[in-house]
Amino acid sequence: MKRNLLATTMFGALALQLALPASEAAADPETGGTLRILGTAEVDRFDTVPPATAVTGNFFRAVQRQLVSFKASDDPDEQIQPFGDLATEIPTPTDDGLTYTFTLRDGANWDAPDGARQITSADVARGFKRMCNPSLPSPSISFFDGLIEGVTEFCEGFADIEPTPEAMKDYIEGNDIAGIETPSDDTVIFRLTEAANDFIYLLTLVPASPAPIEVLDYLPDSPDYRENYIASGPYTVESYVPDSVVHLVRNPAWEAESDPLRNAYVDEIDVIAGVQADAAMQQLQSGDGDMLYDIPVPPVTVQMLNMQGDDKISAVAQGSSKMVWINTVSDNNDGALRNLKVREALAYAIDRAAVVQQFGGEEFASPLHGIMPSGVVGHHEFNLFPTPDDKGDPEKSKALLAEAGYPDGLTLKMPFRNLGSDPAVAQVIQASLQEAGFTIELIPTPASDFYARLITNFENAQNGVWDLVPSGWSPDWPGGAARSIYTPQYTYDGTHGTFNFSDYNNPEATELAEQALVTTDLEESRELWEEVDEMVTADVPTIPLVSLQTVMYHGEDVENFLPYAAGGQGDWTNVWLDR
Structure with a gap:
């Protein structure tokens, strides 16, 4: 029996440098000095x-x-x-x-x-x-x-x-x-x-x-x-x-x-x-601090720094992703969500560009079209449901709904976590889907109940408490972490798994995943995971939304600021100071 090396957390810290401006390193490294890391x-x-x-x-x-x-x-x-x-x-x-x-x-x-x-x-x-x-x-x-x-x-x-x-x-x-x-x-x-x-x-x-x-x-x-x-x-x-x-x-x-x-x-x-975000940014800009520990750079600050052309701003992708789960086990709407064309209609309808904006813009998120986010072996560029500028295609969605036998659309229930940017993201999803002919009933849910009591309780899926649900996931280590995304969310062995919210199962994809894990040829493993990604995405058990990034910023004196994959920030052990 294959064991399950799964990540049971919804959070993680993985890093991948993105194509954003980075500070110029000094010609020659300098030794000495005290590096000041600011955290809450x-x-x-x-x-x-x-x-x-x-x-x-x-x-x-x-x-x-x-x-x-x-x-x-x-x-x-x-x-x-x-x-x-x-x-x-x-x-x-x-x-x-x-x-x-x-x-x-x-x-x-x-x-x-x-x-x-x-x-x-x-x-x-x-x-x-x-x-x-x-x-x-x-x-x-x-x-x-x-x-x-x-x-x-x-x-x-x-x-x-x-x-x-x-x-x-x-x-x-x-x-x-x-x-x-x-x-x-x-x-x-x-x-x-x-x-x-x-x-x-x-x-x-x-x-x-x-x-x-x-x-x-x-x-x-x-x-x-x-x-x-x-x-x-x-x-x-x-x-x-x-x-x-x-x-x-x-x-x-x-x-x-x-x-x-x-x-x-x-x-x-x-x-x-004990340093709050605003104070930390002020200290970095005044030269009283050098790098951040656990403090995210606020979106408003990012916009200001970009307008100023500040080259000390860059970003890392944490391997985190956001998606919408589709309930295929309930009998709501006579089991309409079990129809692939209906799920494809949902995938075409989503305005990912608007979702990106709700997370703060392109510095904080990028459209995602598969189950593997940036920073994970298996992630690659493909798009099975392309729309103009990732803004959704309501007409294509309506046509698929009609082919599926639902020309008048469907009414779907979507709980969402009532915390942070999640309410705004839920409203974007609602607007996208309603333009395509769906009626979406939003159900705000306290953050403490959302995962623990609502969507990880399989009876709620079976009983049709929800039809769609926005969710998120992160692996626990960088790079070869495809197993920690695929296994807990997209495999089913006859017993319901906590994070496979609809008991999704594709034996062919699972067979490829097992091959990807046992081969000693890492390039072959990468190619197999890419096949798994496309195969699962084609089934539309979930609708990928965005890969999330963390914006990084550092003080003027910091040189050679390079991301460390397992920390989601610049590497303390490789920067030097030019004071």
């Missing part, structure tokens, strides 16, 4: 096991390393290509895709209490063991449970252990995960239960970071853990004032020649919390 919230986790928010990816980029990671780049293809970080290279799997053997870089060190110490294969294995600790387990363990041999058994045993540092340390050091072998200090071997070419991308996740033995003396992410912080990246935590500032300084154990991804030009980094 503080860095919520220091421990690699339980990262909770996407923006912490930038913090961990600075202080911890993984076997595999991404380059900071303004090249869209390079951004989502995995590179060896602690690993000397990305290995070609053996044993029909079931075995991955990694060699660790010499000189990649821990800033251990007794001085610099080489990171070893035992540290890599220890990092995976910590993920299912009973004190503060990582949600990311679900990606490896059932995929790496022995993870399930190891975690089942760990669940019975008392959540104290002593007991957990004894269990971790006294038990092994069968599918993680450490034949030498510089070699780690992973054995999988099934071929999965996205395994490489899973290794870029922060919870997959190695762990030094010293951290087992403390509860995960406890005050003691933070006070005795051990880094493997170019920076380490020198001081921390809750809800105020995290101060990073150079890690004396870090060796530049061992790190192909981080240049570490600045000497120190301050992550400053």
Whole structure:
């Protein structure tokens, strides 16, 4: 049985540089200075096991390393290509895709209490063991449970252990995960239960970071853990004032020649919390701040900066998408939405250009015509339901409705989340569809109820509580994340899945998806995912609306501002300051 490596969150942080202006890098890098990062919230986790928010990816980029990671780049293809970080290279799997053997870089060190110490294969294995600790387990363990041999058994045993540092340390050091072998200090071997070419991308996740033995003396992410912080990246935590500032300084154990991804030009980094959006933008423009942490640039500010020709504005696509789900399981309108021509009529009717404007304009969103958003392998340019300038084609839609036997149109119920831009987007969808002959009844729904009680409750679909519903999705890692979009939303094995709202099922597409996952030829995998995208889009279980982007901005003194794919912002470890 194929396991389900799915993302159950509606949020994520993936990055893809778009064709917007970027700052010119200085001719020669400069070292030194303090980089000032402005945020509303503080860095919520220091421990690699339980990262909770996407923006912490930038913090961990600075202080911890993984076997595999991404380059900071303004090249869209390079951004989502995995590179060896602690690993000397990305290995070609053996044993029909079931075995991955990694060699660790010499000189990649821990800033251990007794001085610099080489990171070893035992540290890599220890990092995976910590993920299912009973004190503060990582949600990311679900990606490896059932995929790496022995993870399930190891975690089942760990669940019975008392959540104290002593007991957990004894269990971790006294038990092994069968599918993680450490034949030498510089070699780690992973054995999988099934071929999965996205395994490489899973290794870029922060919870997959190695762990030094010293951290087992403390509860995960406890005050003691933070006070005795051990880094493997170019920076380490020198001081921390809750809800105020995290101060990073150079890690004396870090060796530049061992790190192909981080240049570490600045000497120190301050992550400053408690700054509101307007104040943050003012500080960046006045030179009192350098980069943003968790603060989105407001659309009004973006318009002003564009009018001023400010070249410090750019954008990243987070791999997030918005779509409209179509209910094909209810008997509303005598099951009219099960008719492909009716669904095609809906697809032709949508004014995507107007939806883009409701998200703030082209800096914030771009029309999407498939199920794979920008920043995900499988995304490509195609359009099965083209309309002039993406503004919809009501006449084409009316013709299809008439062919389907509904010349007088249909009345459909569309709940929407009553939060942020969602009400305005719902009104745009309503107007588009009504121009094409549909009557849309909008049902505002509290945000707290929308996913939890309405659309993830399959009985509401079966009972016809809704006909259409605007929704959104993001994968949990960049690049090879097509599985995390396709599997939870567009596969059906006879049992209703939480996020496949209409039990959509296309066995041919699923067969292609399985081929895409097991091939060791990544180009072949990309082509197969592109076929899956087009095949599912042709069935119209959903109507893709837009890919979402995050607008980035930085201060005048920042040079070499390049996006980091897993952080959705510029890479702290590769900018320099020209003060």
